[in-house]
Amino acid sequence: MKRIQLPIIFTLLLTLLVACNNAKNYSKSDNSARNLALPMIKESGDVKQLYVNNEPFLIIGGELLNSSASSAEHMKDIWAKVRALNVNTVLLPINWQQFEPKEGTFDYSLIDSHIKSANDNNLKLVILWFGSWKNGESHYTPDWVKTDMERFPRMLFKDGKISNTISNINTDCLNADLKAYKKLMERIVQVDKNGTVLMMQIENEVGLLGGTRDFSPEATKLFNQQVPNELIKYITNNLNKLKPNIYEQYVNNGSKKQGTWEGVFGKSPHTDEIFMAWYYAKYVNQLAEAGKAIYNIPTFVNAWDASGGNLIPGVWPSGGPNYLMLDIWQTGAPNIDILANDNYSPKFGLSAKNFVHNKNPLLVPEACAIWMNDTISAAPKAFFSFGHFKAMGFSPFGIDHHTYHSTHSIKKAYEVLENLMPLITKAQVEDKINSFMEGDEASPASFQLGGFIFKPDYNLQKDSIIKGYGLIIQISEDEFIISGNACNVGYASADSSKPDSQLLSVEEGKFVDGKWKKKRTINGDEFGIKLPPNPYNIASDVYLNNISTLKIKLFKY
Structure with missing residues (x-):
């Protein structure tokens, strides 16, 4: 046998060590680069924004119907249809029942397929984890969870009846859900090589339906x-910022520093909900914390809107992250980045406003009730959300429903919003944007941007189903981008030393590679801030898809 000389052995060993070290360094560098590119939420002043690939990003979204994503076969034609509507992000569920059909056996086929298909169609994803709870009940838990009520107990109503909702305090329930969620996050890390998944929604509209606790x-x-103690401490340190339901329950009962739930908050259905909210938040926070340790992307929870009036918790899911309970959730679930507003309210603006609380940014993952024949409001609500509330994202529910057809107004609205995204995100931070929507009480009758006051006017001939809306972005001292439909916009000087104003120029166009490209100059009978910029007030000139973008210049004297 031929002997290898010692110098050669040392050379080989040295080469091997260098190669291993380089590989180790490459791995660290690769991971570091990926971490830098992870979706994240950044705070600039009073505004929180989602960053994707280190750039601010608006979720111009659409949430699928609940059962669509349960089959890769069913989804085959949906991907292209949704992309054709100019959606940039699809919100879809992965449900526990399908993901872990037998305990300890995980089916990765759907998450793998959805990530690949989204990437193939140039779409981003928000994954909705339908785990222990969906819409206040536990229909998406696996059969082995549903049928073993001793190991996975259900909540009980006051009369002793068993609910359809598994416990939010039982460790077996939590640990089983937690194990599955961690497996999902681990799989996303393995297969999502292009940063397709932007956020995770943990559970869905949690809370107890039909009872206060x-x-x-x-x-x-x-x-x-x-x-x-941590809840008492938060309440006392933030007393003047609390939502009324928390503040009044606490202060009216003596602002106590310790005591039982009824001792501190009084005997009330609202106390029951505060108690429920705390334990839902603590449960969900453990999933969020574990998931972020695996893949540190933003998380949110969504809320069934808590109707006002004399209604009590249980009519809506008691203890969910509705606007009444935001303070409890912000304390109990610090690993949740956003408490999101599922907004089907006829008072859309008021519902949205209620969620902009204590630095909680507005995210609307569900809107526009198909079951109430409401889909054409999607375009106005998207503009209103991004412009007036500086929203991070907007998404009508059921975007794959046939009512969102190929000529639906959401298609043109989303095209315009995508085109304006760099301006919108910049203006959100600089507070140089506002928007308006006809028929909404929260919409401003007038507002100031820079040295000018703008006043939307919806008094033009149009079909009664068409509602005017728009957004205005200030791009220089006297120049503005205005986009929307079915309205005129008045203007005036806000400067008492130069009280008069004049419109100097109006151009219609869009941005191409970040630069304004004029389609035409508006003057004569068309001159004015008119959306659309048509010469006469004729009803047939205003239709749902007639969304225009103008660049205007004003003058004060």
């Missing part, structure tokens, strides 16, 4: 224990 012996025992 869980009256099981275990929950009642906790209810009669001391309110956690």
Whole structure:
């Protein structure tokens, strides 16, 4: 046998060590680069924005119907249809029942397929984890969870009846959900090589439907224990910023520094909801924390809108992240980045405003109730959300429903919003944007941008189903981008030393590679801030898809 000389051995060993070290360094560098490119939420002043590939990004989204994503075969034709509507992000569920059909056996086929298909269609994804709860109940839990009520107990109503909602305080329930969610996050890391998944929604519209709280012996025992010190501390430190439902329950009962839930907040259905919110938040936070340790992308929870009036918790899911309970969730679930507004309210603006609280940014993952024949409001609501509330994202529910057809107004609206995204995100931070929507009480009658006051006017001939809307972005001292439909916009000087104003120029066009490209100059009978910029007030000139973008210049004297 031929002997290898010692110098050669040392050379080989040295080469191997260098190669291993280079590989290790490459791995670290690769991971570091990927971490830098991860979607993240950045705060600039009072505005929080989603960053994707280190650039501010608006979720111009669409959420699928609940059952669409349960089959890759069913989704085959949906991807292209949704992309054709100029959606940039699809919100779709992965449900626990399909993901872990047998305990410990995980089916990755759907998450793999959806990530690949989204990437193939140049779409981003927000994954909705339908785990322990969806719409206040537990229909998406696996059969082995549903049928084992001893191991996975359900909440009890006050009359002792068993609910369809698994416990939010039971460790077996939490650990099973947690294990599945971690497996999902691990899989996303393995297959999502292009940064397709932007965010994770954990659970869906949680809370107890039909009752104010869980009256099981275990929950009642906790209810009669001391309110956690961390919650009391948060309340006392943020007293003047609390939502009324929390503030009034606490202050009206003596602002106590310790006590049971009823001792601190009084005997009330609202106290029951505060208790429920705390334990839902703590449960969900453990999933968020574990998931971020695996793949640190933003997380949110969404809320069934808590109707006002004399209604009580249980009519909406009691304890969910609705606007009444935002303070409880912000305390109990610090690993949740956004408490999101599922907004089907006829008072859209008021509902949205309620969620802009204590630095909670507006994200609307569900809007426009198809079951109430409401889809054409999607375009106005998208403009209003991004411009007036500086929203991070907007998404009508059921974007794959046939009502969102190839000529639906959302298609043109989303094309315009995508075109204006760099201006919108910049103006959100600089507070140089506002928007308006006809028929909404929260919409401004007038507002100031720079040295000018703008006043939307919806008094023009049009079909009654068409509602005017628009947004205005200030791009220089006297120049503005204005986009929308079915309205005129008045203007005036806000400068008392130069009280008069004049419109100098109006151009219609769009941005191409970040530069304004004029389609035409508007003058004569068409001159004015008119959306659309047509010469006469004729009803047939205003239709749902007639969304225009103008660049105007004003003068004060």
